[in-house]
Amino acid sequence: MNLLETFPQRKPADTAAVCDLKKSPREAKQYIIKVN
């Protein structure tokens, strides 16, 4: 493969926007994006 670009230490921003197990440690669900 030809390497085009590297994005260092990328975060799971999609899930981080809806999930905080430090605040809600007993949570057990999957959030689904809603696209309008």
Next chain:
Amino acid sequence: VIRPVLDKYKTLYFYDMPYEGGVCDRNIFIDGLTPAHNTELLVSHGLKNWGKKVYTLAADYNYGQITADWVKKYVKDGGGEVLGTEFFPLDATNFGSTISKIQAAKPDWIMTVLVGGGPISFYRQFHAAGLSGKIPIASTTFGGANDQLVLTPEESDGIVVAYNYIESLDNQVNAEFLKKFRAKYGADYPPISDLTMSSYQGMLLWAAGVKKAGSIDRDKMIDALQSGISIDGPSGKVTLDPATHHSIFDVHLAAFKDKR
């Protein structure tokens, strides 16, 4: 589907596959890519380098359907337009009508979120229609199962992907890993894909958790794993995010060349 079972029996679970994101579960730790890791980068690359009009082909189950929604969001955010989205079962092999629709729609590029052995046929039929090299392809999935090995270079060269691991990464841990792996399994063993490395590094994360917890007790393991633990694997530094139980790692945009 499996999460309620794991929760019922209070079982720790590592998920090592790319997926659609959004799982928020105390028992689950994930080192697979989510849309923020790969889809957002692929869409940004396509909009910047190829154009604003996109056509999406995706697997017809939750991964493909939800990731296609992420594609729509990222394309819209980037000022682009999704001209069409089609979903396919894992065993789909005939893409003739789809290729006709693509030719009629005239997208600037195509996003594939296809899964399964059958849909590899798309890339062959796309090339046979004279479209490869004319309409670029970005993919969240291509190459994960070494799809390129059953295609010709002409059918797969230039497909752009975004993965945490590609075999050519230039770091010492990867060099040592590849040296040992090739010595054991042979120099002609197929390329090690992101899917493969994700499984291996999932085991490394589990082992780091056991070492820190000093136990395989589930609650002690969870405390250890959500303490900000990280490993230095062949893909580089991988850290488990305490808030989401997902991974923070490098992501590389790369284009296939000569079946690798």
